Amino acid sequence: MNEESxxxxxxxxxxxxxxxxxxxxMGVRVNVRGEHLHLSxxxxxEQRRDELEQVIVExxxxxxxxxxxxxxxxxxxxxxxxxx
Amino acid sequence: xxxxxxxxxxxxxxDARGRLRPALDHLADHADVLLLAGDLxxxxxVEEAHVVADEFAELPVPVVxxxxxxxxxxxxxxxxxxxxxxxxxRVLEGEGVTLEIGGRRVGVAGVxxxxxxxxxxxxxxxxxxxxxAFVGHTIEIAERLRSAxxxxxxxxxxxxxxxxxxxxxxxxxxxxxYPFLGCYQLGEVIDDCGVDLALHGHAHFGCEQGVTPGGTxxxxxxQPVIRSAFATYGLES
Numbered sequence: 001m002n003e004e005s006x007x008x009x010x011x012x013x014x015x016x017x018x019x020x021x022x023x024x025x026m027g028v029r030v031n032v033r034g035e036h037l038h039l040s041x042x043x044x045x046e047q048r049r050d051e052l053e054q055v056i057v058e059x060x061x062x063x064x065x066x067x068x069x070x071x072x073x074x075x076x077x078x079x080x081x082x083x084x
Numbered sequence: 085x086x087x088x089x090x091x092x093x094x095x096x097x098x099d100a101r102g103r104l105r106p107a108l109d110h111l112a113d114h115a116d117v118l119l120l121a122g123d124l125x126x127x128x129x130v131e132e133a134h135v136v137a138d139e140f141a142e143l144p145v146p147v148v149x150x151x152x153x154x155x156x157x158x159x160x161x162x163x164x165x166x167x168x169x170x171x172x173x174r175v176l177e178g179e180g181v182t183l184e185i186g187g188r189r190v191g192v193a194g195v196x197x198x199x200x201x202x203x204x205x206x207x208x209x210x211x212x213x214x215x216x217a218f219v220g221h222t223i224e225i226a227e228r229l230r231s232a233x234x235x236x237x238x239x240x241x242x243x244x245x246x247x248x249x250x251x252x253x254x255x256x257x258x259x260x261x262y263p264f265l266g267c268y269q270l271g272e273v274i275d276d277c278g279v280d281l282a283l284h285g286h287a288h289f290g291c292e293q294g295v296t297p298g299g300t301x302x303x304x305x306x307q308p309v310i311r312s313a314f315a316t317y318g319l320e321s
Contacts, residue, residue: 024126024154027093027288027308041288042308044100044126072094074313076107077114080087082318083281083301 006032013037013056020055028052028069038066046071086185086240086321089114089145091314092121092285093306095154096135104139107313112144114316116185120173121285121305122152122196122246125164133164137171146183148174150194152246152286176244178228180236188321191236195229197247197270197284198222201263226269233277239321243274243282243300252294253304254287271296280319 004012013030017023025048028041037056043049049069056065089111094104111118118140125132133155140147155164165175174181176194183190200207200222209219233241248254248266257265265287274282275298282296285306292309294302305315 021127024157029289044095044097044103047099072103072307073311074103074107074307076110077310077312077314077316080114080316080318081303082085084320 009060013059016055016059017052022051023048023055025052035063036066037063038068040068042070042072044072085318086117086188086190087115088117088119088242088281088283088317088319089314090119090121090283090303090305090317091307091310092152092246092283093123093288093308094120094136094139095123095126096139097126097132098135101135101138104313108140108143111314115145115314117145117183117190117192118143118147118314119192119242119244119283120147120149121244121283122150123154123285124149124152124168125155128155128157128160128164130160130163130167133167137167137173140173141171146174147172148176148181148183148192148194148244150176150244150246151196153196156196176232178225178232180232182236182238186321188240189238190321191238191241192244193229193232193236193241194244195225195232195270197229197245197249198225198267199247199264200267200269202251202266203268205262206268207263222267222269226267226273229270230273230277233273233279240280240319241278243270243279245270245282245284246286248284248287248290248302248304249274249282250294250296250302253284253292253302254290256289256291257287265290274298274300281317
């Protein structure tokens with residue numbers, strides 16, 4: 001069997017992140033660069049950012065995960081946009 | 085000026101309980117109404133709905149919401165709606181609500197919306213039953229939005245959806261997935277009915293500002309886009 005191509009690997013990871021109930025995340029970008037996997041986007045909590053890695057490590061134990069996902073900024077807005 | 089606060093895609097669950105509350109405690113300083121643009125929960129469970137209800141409970145301004153696709157994931161949308169309504173959050177799906185704000189009548193019409201794509205690059209109500217069911221859902225919801233908007237006799241009208249009515253606020257998302265992020269039918273109804281502001285969520289990598297073909301301002305208030313607890317807009321009435 002051939003080595004999994006990066007395109008299929010991205011598809012499998014994105015599907016796992018969306019469909020695994022531990023993550024249920026559709027708003028995370030996945031980039032594969034060889035054996036390195038880069039995540040970006042935003043989730044609601046630090047715990048959810050960590051859960052992304054847990055799901056991926058189970059699926060792909062040999063890749064190195066670079067988790068650049070940020071946690072949502074929940075501060076008050078600094079401006080009001082006036083629509084005239 | 086009527087001040088509208090709005091946010092979508094907060095995806096609350098037990099692990100996120102209380103995260104928005106510090107900002108919400110000052111909501112009255114910013115806004116006269118709070119609109120929630122769907123994906124309030126992570127998996128659409130009743131337990132998560134209670135977290136949402138607690139988070140937005142006892143606020144000094146009216147709270148009006150639509151549900152999103154995540155809120156439907158556990159097939160408990162009716163129960164989720166009931167929990168929210170029991171805690172004073174008005175949940176719209178094909179209905180309009182009229183609010184009295186500063187002596188003016190502000191109408192909000194809400195639907196979840198659905199995908200299908202945008203004019204010239206969209207799915208058609210043709211072929212396999214699965215395809216017709218998909219596009220049929222899109223058409224049905226757009227017509228529910230039309231009925232809701234037409235029911236409003238107000239000084240200002242706001243359309244609140246989860247899915248996007250235009251492609252412009254999706255910029256930043258891969259164009260290949262636009263048909264899963266919104267549909268032109270929502271935009272067409274908004275333009276037909278005359279709306280002062282259209283708000284949606286769903287597109288985490290999209291951008292905030294856009295305009296319908298008919299000239300209605302559209303804002304994508306998905307929390308990863310607005311990068312705050314809520315966004316605020318001032319509308320002249």
